Amino acid sequence: MTINEELTHELLAFFNGFSSWENSIVRSSELTVSEAHAIEVLGEHEKINMKGLSQKLGVTTGTTTVTVDRLEKKNFARRESTKEDRRVNLISLTDLGRKAFQEHHDFHMHLTEQMMSVLTDDEIKQFLHTLKKINAETF
Amino acid sequence: MTINEELTHELLAFFNGFSSWENSIVRSSELTVSEAHAIEVLGEHEKINMKGLSQKLGVTTGTTTVTVDRLEKKNFARRESTKEDRRVNLISLTDLGRKAFQEHHDFHMHLTEQMMSVLTDDEIKQFLHTLKKINAETF
């Protein structure tokens, strides 16, 4: 087995593990999966338009319209149109949405802590450095 | 921003990036998303039962029943019951399923290569080592 095959295997295991964890967290919360994902992104942007949100989520804008519709209906997010470009809707979290974000974010922080607890300080630093590089160059 | 917050942020970005990439790959293939995920898992196990497959995928067994139904209908996988425990179905890929796995796996190998191309050899080794540790201890 080449190192790239090993890496591919571990990356997939990591992705599936992360995904399973996320699903079980969301299942026991007030949010649906797509709502949670959208809130994760919205929590890191003061305001973001539909196109940008769709790209971050990796889905079509049509799908995002549906998701944001539901977030608005549940009072987690709001749309706001802009003067500069009247086609654009800027999405942001409401106070309630921000609260949901915090709760979900806390779970993620716990997961991170759990993952890091098996590593040395040097390994953690190196891991962060590598992740940053990969994210910046690949995604 | 603490290092754990940074890590959480980068992990989420990594997960979303990986997810978006996977979606766009699958969209341009003959497989649906859930079929592709199931095939990814099945490709790494000679045989696996419904419960195990469900856990690997992070979904309920009911959902997995539907997915495997479709894989069987499309002749990508087969169910096989066991003598030892007659409740259990062992799932495995057909030749056609194995071919689909290989094609999909090749895409993953390319993604891995692309990600690794921005790292030094040492960083790659360290990254693999860290991933293994995290997967073994966390998921």
Place this chain on the structure above:
DNA sequence: ATCATATATCTTGAAAATCAAACATTTTTA
């Protein structure tokens, strides 16, 4: 051996998630 409990899987009914394509509106470009 029998009965209660646990386990593995499937079924059902409903909701959520998704896409592609068509549409409306607005902006940009030629």
Place this chain on the structure above:
DNA sequence: TAAAAATGTTTGATTTTCAAGATATATGAT
């Protein structure tokens, strides 16, 4: 200004999912 491009929504269909209940089988305690 007219055509092309961009942003977002709608539509119609399919896929994906869950929870809860049903079925069949296995296990454990008596």
